[in-house]
Amino acid sequence: MSVLTAPDLRRAAAWAPPSEEEPEVGILVRDLAKRFGAFRAVDGVSFAVPAGQLVALLGPSGSGKSTILRIIAGLEAADSGSVELTGEDATALPVQRRGVGFVFQHYALFRHMTVRQNIAFGLEVQKRPKAEVAARVDELLELIQMSGYAGRYPTQLSGGQRQRVALARALAPRPKVLLLDEPFGALDARVRDELRTWLRRLHDEVHVTSLFVTHDQQEAFEVADQVVVLNRGRVEQMGPPQELYERPASPFVAEFLGTVNVLRGRSRGGVAVLDGGAVVPHGAAEGDGPVSVYVRPHDLEVDRQRNGHPSWPGTVRRLVPLGGHVRLEVALADGTEVRVQLGRDRQAELALSAGDEIYITPRELKVFHAAEPMAPEYVI
Numbered sequence: 001m002s003v004l005t006a007p008d009l010r011r012a013a014a015w016a017p018p019s020e021e022e023p024e025v026g027i028l029v030r031d032l033a034k035r036f037g038a039f040r041a042v043d044g045v046s047f048a049v050p051a052g053q054l055v056a057l058l059g060p061s062g063s064g065k066s067t068i069l070r071i072i073a074g075l076e077a078a079d080s081g082s083v084e085l086t087g088e089d090a091t092a093l094p095v096q097r098r099g100v101g102f103v104f105q106h107y108a109l110f111r112h113m114t115v116r117q118n119i120a121f122g123l124e125v126q127k128r129p130k131a132e133v134a135a136r137v138d139e140l141l142e143l144i145q146m147s148g149y150a151g152r153y154p155t156q157l158s159g160g161q162r163q164r165v166a167l168a169r170a171l172a173p174r175p176k177v178l179l180l181d182e183p184f185g186a187l188d189a190r191v192r193d194e195l196r197t198w199l200r201r202l203h204d205e206v207h208v209t210s211l212f213v214t215h216d217q218q219e220a221f222e223v224a225d226q227v228v229v230l231n232r233g234r235v236e237q238m239g240p241p242q243e244l245y246e247r248p249a250s251p252f253v254a255e256f257l258g259t260v261n262v263l264r265g266r267s268r269g270g271v272a273v274l275d276g277g278a279v280v281p282h283g284a285a286e287g288d289g290p291v292s293v294y295v296r297p298h299d300l301e302v303d304r305q306r307n308g309h310p311s312w313p314g315t316v317r318r319l320v321p322l323g324g325h326v327r328l329e330v331a332l333a334d335g336t337e338v339r340v341q342l343g344r345d346r347q348a349e350l351a352l353s354a355g356d357e358i359y360i361t362p363r364e365l366k367v368f369h370a371a372e373p374m375a376p377e378y379v380i
């Protein structure tokens, strides 16, 4: 998380927008590295944000997200690596010449300025003609659906409204790229949810290349065209949300993106034998040795009898009704607990209750070799 100061913003807003056509890559970072003392906060990070896309930087706390964003903005200098913004090498450019707009969680609006004055701020620093400023502010007020609030002060707004104004203020000078650092992090869950939907719609209208930092997987999935997953200052994987979810490149990505059952076993000749004795045919992990099998709760089918496919016998320990589906907690033969997500209709057919003996069949699973390096699958 970062805190921007008023001088930071003033410097950034002095940038004058270019008029040339947009290139294909909005943001390109190559081999970025940054240490704080002996600690490697960013450790060889490369990724590209295609022009006009909204990309999320997703990772746990301390994975280096904000540091990367600050390096792209020019608020922090990298030890090595490069940053290109819309095709131009920006590595050595000062913040005011980068053409970036920021929205940060903890950067409050200027309290002594009205909504209109806050949005106009960047344009006034650029000394734009008054009529142009007024027209642009009106346009943005409409875009953020706050035309009726132009004369209010920040203290007279809700948290969600303030962040909308912060976004309009960042967009006013038509930045090349927009950088958002947990912009909804301080808001309550319901408002957060509304603002995500709103941000996605807004982005579909303005198409400004945007990089969005979040530690919340659901937020990244709802808002972003693509997600860059970070872990300990390194990129684990990048891709469209569904692809990451369905084809995680590492155990970290599989575990970070939603609930997953992890079963241990040994692989030999393309077949894994789990510690409990269950057998998993696969072709995924090369070689023999210890493996971890990752399977999502909704990728497990349940039957009362063996169904002809390799299945794992287990006992239902608990059923938790969760509206549209039921969560089963199942103990396998060796006592391993597995979570299964069962559709309401399927539960109506099976009428399961605690203590029932069942067979579960994985539809989809991913096998990782214990020795498999957690290397990113993609590198620019």
Ligand SMILES: Nc1ncnc2c1ncn2[C@@H]1O[C@H](COP(=O)(O)OP(=O)(O)OP(=O)(O)O)[C@@H](O)[C@H]1O
Residues within 6 Å of the ligand: 001, 002, 036, 041, 059, 060, 061, 062, 063, 064, 065, 066, 067, 068, 215
């Ligand atoms: N100025 C600094 N001096 C020393 N250490 C720092 C500094 N800035 C960041 N760090 C450390 O670098 C690591 C990465 O920080 P960063 O803020 O980039 O992570 P993050 O993924 O954005 O985390 P969060 O979601 O908690 O903000 C953290 O361990 C942090 O303590």
